[in-house]
Amino acid sequence: xxxxxxxxxxxxxxxxxxxxxxxxxxxxxxxxxxxxxxxxxxxxxxxxxxxxxxxxxxxxxxxxxxxxxxxxxxxxxxxxxxxxxxxxxxxxxxxxxxxxxxxxxxxxxxxxxxxxxxxxxxxxxxxxxxxxxxxxxxxxxxxxxxxxxxxxxxxxxxxxxxxxxxxxxxxxxxxxxxxxxxxxxxxxxxxxxxxxxxxxxxxxxxxxxxxxxxxxxxxxxxxxxxxxxxxxxxxxxxxxxxxxxxxxxxxxxxxxxxxxxxxxxxxxxxxxxxxxxxxxxxxxxxxxxxxxxxxxxxxxxxxxxxxxxxxxxxxxxxxxxxxxxxxxxxxxxxxxxxxxxxxxxxxxxxxxxxxxxxxxxxxxxxxxxxxxxxxxxxxxxxxxxxxxxxxxxxxxxxxxxxxxxxxxxxxxxxxxxxxxxxxxxxxxxxxxxxxxxxxxxxxxxxxxxxxxxx
Amino acid sequence: xxxxxxxxxxxxxxxxxxxxxxxxxxxxxxxxxxxxxxxxxxxxxxxxxxxxxxxxxxxxxxxxxxxxxxxxxxxxxxxxxxxxxxxxxxxxxxxxxxxxxxxxxxxxxxxxxxxxxxxxxxxxxxxxxxxxxxxxxxxxxxxxxxxxxxxxxxxxxxxxxxxxxxxxxxxxxxxxxxxxxxxxxxxxxxxxxxxxxxxxxxxxxxxxxxxxxxxxxxxxxxxxxxxxxxxxxxxxxxxxxxxxxxxxxxxxxxxxxxxxxxxxxxxxxxxxxxxxxxxxxxxxxxxxxxxxxxxxxxxxxxxxxxxxxxxxxxxxxxxxxxxxxxxxxxxxxxxxxxxxxxxxxxxxxxxxxxxxxxxxxxxxxxxxxxxxxxxxxxxxxxxxxxxxxxxxxxxxxxxxxxxxxxxxxxxxxxxxxxxxxxxxxxxxxxxxxxxxxxxxxxxxxxxxxxxxxxxxxxxxx
Numbered sequence: 034x035x036x037x038x039x040x041x042x043x044x045x046x047x048x049x050x051x052x053x054x055x056x057x058x059x060x061x062x063x064x065x066x067x068x069x070x071x072x073x074x075x076x077x078x079x080x081x082x083x084x085x086x087x088x089x090x091x092x093x094x095x096x097x098x099x100x101x102x103x104x105x106x107x108x109x110x111x112x113x114x115x116x117x118x119x120x121x122x123x124x125x126x127x128x129x130x131x132x133x134x135x136x137x138x139x140x141x142x143x144x145x146x147x148x149x150x151x152x153x154x155x156x157x158x159x160x161x162x163x164x165x166x167x168x169x170x171x172x173x174x175x176x177x178x179x180x181x182x183x184x185x186x187x188x189x190x191x192x193x194x195x196x197x198x199x200x201x202x203x204x205x206x207x208x209x210x211x212x213x214x215x216x217x218x219x220x221x222x223x224x225x226x227x228x229x230x231x232x233x234x235x236x237x238x239x240x241x242x243x244x245x246x247x248x249x250x251x252x253x254x255x256x257x258x259x260x261x262x263x264x265x266x267x268x269x270x271x272x273x274x275x276x277x278x279x280x281x282x283x284x285x286x287x288x289x290x291x292x293x294x295x296x297x298x299x300x301x302x303x304x305x306x307x308x309x310x311x312x313x314x315x316x317x318x319x320x321x322x323x324x325x326x327x328x329x330x331x332x333x334x335x336x337x338x339x340x341x342x343x344x345x346x347x348x349x350x351x352x353x354x355x356x357x358x359x360x361x362x363x364x365x366x367x368x369x370x371x372x373x374x375x376x377x378x379x380x381x382x383x384x385x386x387x388x389x390x391x392x393x394x395x396x397x398x399x400x401x402x403x404x405x406x407x408x409x410x411x412x413x414x415x416x417x418x419x420x421x422x423x424x425x426x427x428x429x430x431x432x433x434x435x436x437x438x439x440x441x442x443x444x445x446x447x448x449x450x451x452x453x454x455x456x457x458x459x460x461x462x463x464x465x466x467x468x469x470x471x472x473x474x475x476x477x478x479x480x481x482x483x484x485x486x487x
Numbered sequence: 488x489x490x491x492x493x494x495x496x497x498x499x500x501x502x503x504x505x506x507x508x509x510x511x512x513x514x515x516x517x518x519x520x521x522x523x524x525x526x527x528x529x530x531x532x533x534x535x536x537x538x539x540x541x542x543x544x545x546x547x548x549x550x551x552x553x554x555x556x557x558x559x560x561x562x563x564x565x566x567x568x569x570x571x572x573x574x575x576x577x578x579x580x581x582x583x584x585x586x587x588x589x590x591x592x593x594x595x596x597x598x599x600x601x602x603x604x605x606x607x608x609x610x611x612x613x614x615x616x617x618x619x620x621x622x623x624x625x626x627x628x629x630x631x632x633x634x635x636x637x638x639x640x641x642x643x644x645x646x647x648x649x650x651x652x653x654x655x656x657x658x659x660x661x662x663x664x665x666x667x668x669x670x671x672x673x674x675x676x677x678x679x680x681x682x683x684x685x686x687x688x689x690x691x692x693x694x695x696x697x698x699x700x701x702x703x704x705x706x707x708x709x710x711x712x713x714x715x716x717x718x719x720x721x722x723x724x725x726x727x728x729x730x731x732x733x734x735x736x737x738x739x740x741x742x743x744x745x746x747x748x749x750x751x752x753x754x755x756x757x758x759x760x761x762x763x764x765x766x767x768x769x770x771x772x773x774x775x776x777x778x779x780x781x782x783x784x785x786x787x788x789x790x791x792x793x794x795x796x797x798x799x800x801x802x803x804x805x806x807x808x809x810x811x812x813x814x815x816x817x818x819x820x821x822x823x824x825x826x827x828x829x830x831x832x833x834x835x836x837x838x839x840x841x842x843x844x845x846x847x848x849x850x851x852x853x854x855x856x857x858x859x860x861x862x863x864x865x866x867x868x869x870x871x872x873x874x875x876x877x878x879x880x881x882x883x884x885x886x887x888x889x890x891x892x893x894x895x896x897x898x899x900x901x902x903x904x905x906x907x908x909x910x911x912x913x914x915x916x917x918x919x920x921x922x923x924x925x926x927x928x929x930x931x932x933x934x935x936x937x938x939x940x941x942x943x944x945x946x947x948x
Contacts (some may be wrong), residue, residue, distance in 0.1 A: 043907075045524040049506040093525045133522035135875045135906045140500045142874075144519040147492045150511075152503030153523055156531045160905055161502045161523070163538050170500070171492040175507060186539050197490055211497040211516040214507060250493055274490040392506060417510035452513065 034065065035107040037099040038085050040072060044095040046118060047152070049388045051095075054117045058099060061113065063106030069114060072096035075387070137161040141168035150213050151200075152176055158201060159183045166191045166198065173253065174200030175214045177381050181262055184255065188266040197270050202381075203253035204231025204359075204389075205416075207238070214253075215391055217416035218450030222247015224327065225281035225306075227271040229258045229288035230313070232359025232379075233320055235414055235446050236473055237287050237311060240324040242448040243471060244336050249280040256360070259291030265299050276304045283307050285327055289361055290314035313365055319474040320365060338475060341459050343440070343468035350485045351407030356400050358390035362412045362444060362473045369477035370410070372484070376400065391419045394426050401430050408440045410480040412473060413462070415447030415455060422453060424461035435466035440483050443467045444476035530904040530939055536946040537901055542783025550784040550802040551878040551897035553777040554842065558654040559770035560705040564696040566689070568644035570661060571632055575605060577625040581640025581835040582793025583808040584628045587618050591794035593675025593830050596921030597639030598626075600677030604685045605643050611677060611922075630789055631806070634661040635772045635835035637764060638673035638917055639794065646685070647693025651708060651769035653777055660773035662765040664688055664696075667758070669924055674917045675830070676924040695752045698744035699737050706736055708770040712844070713883045715763070716894070721852035722767045723836055723845030724913040724928055729763035730756070768835065771842035778802050778897075785945055786878060787898035790841050790910065790933065794833035794917070797933045801900060801941045809941040811934025816916045818929010819857075830919040832931045837912050843881045843896025846911035846930065847873045851886045851894070869911045870895065876902040876910065900945070903938040 046054075051069050058067035066083055070076040072090035080087045085098040097114065101107040134140035137149050141164065149165035151158050155178025165172035166187060179201035191198045199206050205228070206213040210221055217235055219242050226248060228234030238248050252275065254267035268286070275281045284306055291299070291312060307330060311323035318326065325335045353373030357363035363377040377383075378390040378397050390397050391414050401409060413423050420426075431441045443462050447455045459469045470476035501508040502521035511518050526534055537543065567573045578601055580594060587595070599614040608614035618624055629636050636642055640663075648661040663673075666684055670676040700706070711732050718728035734757050742749040756762045775788045784802035791798055798808040813831035820826070839845035849856070850870035853863045861869075870886065873895035880893030898910055909932045916927040 043524075047504045049504045091528060093528055132871065133520060135522055135524070135908065136902065137500055137502050137521055138902070139875050140502070140519050140521050144498070144500070146498045146500045146519065147495060148497060149500040149502065150507060152501075152507050154525075156535075157523075157525065159535050160526075160538055160901075161521070165500070167544055169491075171490060176503065180535075183535060183539060195488060195490075197492065208492055208497045209495075211499070211511065211514055213499065213511070216510070270488065270490075273488045274493060277489050278493050388504070388506075417513060418507055 035101055035104050036085060037097065037107050037111055038087055039097040040088055040090040041095040041097065043093060045071070045093065046095065049392055052388050052393050054114065057117060058110050058114060061110055063102045064110050065100045065102065067110065068096070068098040070096055137164035138168065141165065141170060146170055148173065148208060150175065155179045155201065159187065162187055162198065166194055166196060169194055169196060171197040172199065173203050173206050173213050174198065174255065175203060176200070177202040177384060181257060184257065185263055185266070188263065192266065192270060197252065197274065198267050199253040200255040202257070203255045205234055205251065206253045207248060207251035209250065212417045215414060215416055215418040217242065217448045218452070219448060220247035220450070221249070223249060223280065223282040225249045225275035225278060225284045226251040227254060227268055227275065227284060227286050228252070229254050229256055229268065230361035232412070232414055232446065233287045233311065233313060233361030235359070235416065236320045236362060237285060237324055239446050239448050240321060240338065240472065241327065243339065244324070244328055244333060246328065246331060246333055249278060250275065256289070259288050259295050259299070261292035261295060265291070265295045268299055269302060272299070272302055272304060272308070276306055281306065283309065283327065283330060285309045285311060285323070287311045287320070288313070289364060313361060313368070315368060319369060321472040321474040338470070338472040340471065340475060341463040341469040343463065343466055353408050353410060353480055353484045354404050356397050356409060356411040358397065359412050359414055359446070362446070365473055366410055366444070366477040369474055370481045394420060394423065398426060398430050401434060404434060404439050405437060406439060408442065408480050408483045409434060410442045410444070410476060412444040412446060413458065415445070415451040415453045415458060417452065419453070424458045428461050428465040431462060431465040431467045441467040442476050442480045442483065443469045444473035445469050445471055446473065524907065526905045527907050527935055527939055530942060533942045533946050534901060534904055537785060537942060540783050543785060546781045546783035546803060547786055547878055547899065550778040550781040550786040553656060554774050554786070554897055555879055555882060556655050557774035557777045559651050559708040559773050560654050561649060561700065561708055561766055562652045562705045563650040563700050564647055564664070564693055565650055566644070566693065567642050567646045567648050570648055570650060571634065571642070573642070573644040575644055576607060576623045577627070577644070579627055579629040579632055579634055579636065579640070579642040580793060581629060581636050581638065581833060582791040583796055583798030583810050584626070585793040585795055586626065587621065589795050591830050591833065592919045592921040592923070593833060593917035594639050594794045596675030596677050597641040597672050599921065600672045600681055601641045601643040603677060604682050605645055629835055630791055630800070633659060633772070633776065635768045635838050636663050636673065637665070637768065637836045638834040638915060639675055640835045641672065645689050647689055649766045649769045651766065651773050652705070653773045656777040658773045658776050660769045660776060662769035662772070664692060665759060665762045665765045668761065671924060674915070674924040675921050677922055691748055692752055692755060695741060695745045695748050699740045702740040702744055703737065708766060709883055712767060712770065713885065716848060716851045716884055717887050719852055719854050721845055721848040721855070721913065723764070723839040724915070725852045725855045726763040726767065727760040729767060730760055733763050733766070764836065767844070768838050771838040771844060774842050775838060780805060785900045787841060787900060790837040791835045792832045792837065794830055797832060797937055799937045799941060801945070804941060804944050807944065809937045809944065811936040814931050814934065816914050816929040816931035818916060818927050820916070820927035821925065824918070824926035828918050828923070828926045830917045832914060833917055834914065836914065840910050840912050841898065843877070843884055843894040846913045847896065848884065848886060848894045849911065849913070850888055853888070872908055873911060875906050876908050900938045900941045904942050909933050909935060
């Protein structure tokens with residue numbers, strides 16, 4: 034075995050690109066493990082746990098740790114690494130790279146944009162978002178770990194400039210048909226969505242799409258927007274904007290339970306268009322029911338939500354384990370199941386220094402492999418930005434779980450237009466032995482049934 | 488409310504995870520990616536605090552607006568004791584304040600030369616003794632007195648100064664007269680020829696130029712600099728076009744004002760391609776000074792080196808200096824000199840970069856790119872990268888080769904910290920041993936800590 038450990042000072046690549054590089058290197062014959070990541074505390078610990086001798090480094094340095102069966106394999110892997118890092122840089126290694134803007138500020142001066150999409154690490158997101166707002170651009174902040182006082186400040190500045198701050202921790206938005214962040218391919222239509230919940234919005238819009246109803250715009254506002262402190266600043270802006278938008282006939286507001294005083298204030302906004310609220314919480318409609326109400330309001334018949342039953346599901350009873358990538362979907366499932374241990378792998382504590390589980394399945398697959406008995410309920414979210422082929426890694430893990438006697442139920446959130454292919458992903462997971470539902474609520478009910486809870 | 492984002496086709500700036508950008512490419516949504524990298528180490532908290540300051544955006548707009556709208560005019564040439572109230576034994580020097588003990592070779596050499604020139608010592612040894620004892624000697628930074636000086640930048644009472652007034656905001660700034668290249672005081676030389684030249688400049692050049700300007704009236708330096716940029720100067724290491732323009736403007740009046748002396752004065756000015764540098768520096772100084780003292784502004788209003796330290800001043804932080812060790816320039820050397828002969832970076836001439844000239848305007852001066860190491864593409868890249876750390880583009884100072892784009896002007900310490908891009912500075916290189924003179928010219932990087940220290944200071948009330 035040969036180890037290569039290197040700290041490249043001041044070399045930066047984003048966590049998703051590095052995850053891809055790590056995966057590509059690990060997949061090479063003769064390479065046992067490859068970890069290429071920014072040298073955050075988490076990643077350095079990870080490398081040390083793998084037995085690499087990591088020298089002192091800071092989060093601004095690039096950590097390279099490769100273990101191969103021999104020196105030659107190691108050298109080849111190192112050469113491949115350099116090739117991949119060049120190819121993965123923003124300009125793709127072309128000479129034009131030098132000319133790329135270095136901040137959102139300079140990009141906005143050189144090019145006539147309408148919106149900025151910020152996904153740098155949270156501690157640096159404020160600067161880029163500030164640039165956008167100061168340049169008179171609306172901004173989607175995909176990054177999480179942004180302090181709430183900075184969020185408030187940014188949203189106040191945005192209001193003064195007549196632009197919208199979507200986020201922080203905003204997973205999805207669809208602006209005039211363009212999907213930003215994690216976004217399903219939606220048919221254009223008459224429903225406008227304001228969402229303080231990314232995966233909740235993806236569930237709602239995907240089901241609408243499956244029912245043949247399109248979306249005008251989906252405006253994310255960030256998970257904290259309806260909290261008492263943030264006070265619905267962006268929700269208010271977004272509702273007013275959709276109320277003005279000629280393409281929008283009806284507005285859906287998707288959120289985890291809002292602070293009551295904020296919910297009341299939002300309710301008091303005088304809007305000319307009907308608003309359907311999908312506010313997840315005890316005693317509230319689940320998201321699927323809310324979608325059915327929207328269809329009712331539009332006079333569109335409710336279809337049968339597609340699902341694929343597992344062949345001969347084991348009658349397992351036993352504990353229920355929820356392994357989610359979407360926070361709202363996780364909350365909804367836990368509410369419906371009423372029991373079990375649920376983990377949201379998209380939560381801040383799992384994403385510091387690494388990619389979201391909708392892109393990087395590693396942590397969730399590990400957790401799935403550790404389940405020995407009972408029922409596992411998990412979500413797979415399709416669309417732009419997400420794992421291009423989630424079933425490729427998940428289906429084999431499902432098969433193994435089934436072999437251990439574990440039943441697997443999948444909530445598959447997506448549309449027929451999504452690049453991964455809704456039906457092919459469903460078929461693959463179903464063949465592996467999972468019961469698959471396009472409605473998360475239906476998936477949770479099925480899981481509850483399997484464990485024998487009433 | 489109407490959100491403009493919802494009206495037209497989306498056009499997206501992406502900064503961060505490349506996978507999210509690629510997702511837009513797959514949808515054929517037009518986008519511009521940002522080549523984002525983490526800020527200078529240890530600055531993220533200070534950055535957030537400074538960017539959150541509600542005064543910043545307007546303060547910077549105001550400060551850089553003043554820098555851009557300044558209208559520097561050369562209004563006179565006068566002796567330093569008259570305009571600056573300099574007493575015998577008092578010397579101004581380049582850069583942040585420095586003591587004799589900490590002064591580098593060329594700074595000491597220039598002070599020795601100034602002592603000899605002022606008749607305060609009869610030999611270099613005596614001058615050095617008196618300067619070291621400090622008896623009757625006062626040293627202060629030029630910048631504290633609306634003044635700038637190239638290289639050592641030593642100003643003594645009998646030297647004659649360009650006087651430049653800002654017709655827009657009413658400020659005034661001063662800079663000494665340029666002695667030429669080679670063995671000159673500003674590079675730390677103090678031999679007989681140096682002192683004799685200074686004497687001639689005081690007895691002939693200064694008074695003749697004074698009489699000349701009285702005839703011509705104020706000379707519009709904003710316009711002259713704008714023309715020189717279009718003729719291949721960057722106004723720091725190349726002043727050939729600007730000097731030629733100055734000679735054209737002044738020559739007839741020189742002849743009228745002093746027919747007997749006109750030939751030697753014009754020959755001297757014409758024989759020194761850098762003669763305009765000092766007038767340009769005073770123009771840059773008076774422009775940058777107009778941007779001073781705007782509370783909350785993170786705009787750099789001075790960059791200066793004393794041969795030991797590189798210091799900056801920031802609009803929102805008054806007259807405080809933020810310093811780091813001066814670097815050794817990277818460049819070409821004259822004759823047998825090499826990097827081991829070079830003194831660390833020295834001079835107030837970085838006021839040109841502060842005002843959007845010099846290294847920031849490198850793309851305007853392809854003729855000297857090899858002199859400062861590199862090719863034309865490097866010069867364009869240098870200028871282009873400076874747009875990343877500046878607040879504005881100069882409305883009058885334009886670069887033909889960049890489609891008459893205005894030069895990058897108004898360094899913002901937050902942008903320096905965010906991008907890690909340090910100002911590009913063109914400079915002459917002084918010999919490290921007192922008395923040597925110029926040994927080369929090249930490029931130098933300021934110390935990042937000067938900018939991060941200023942950023943920290945901006946977080947404090």
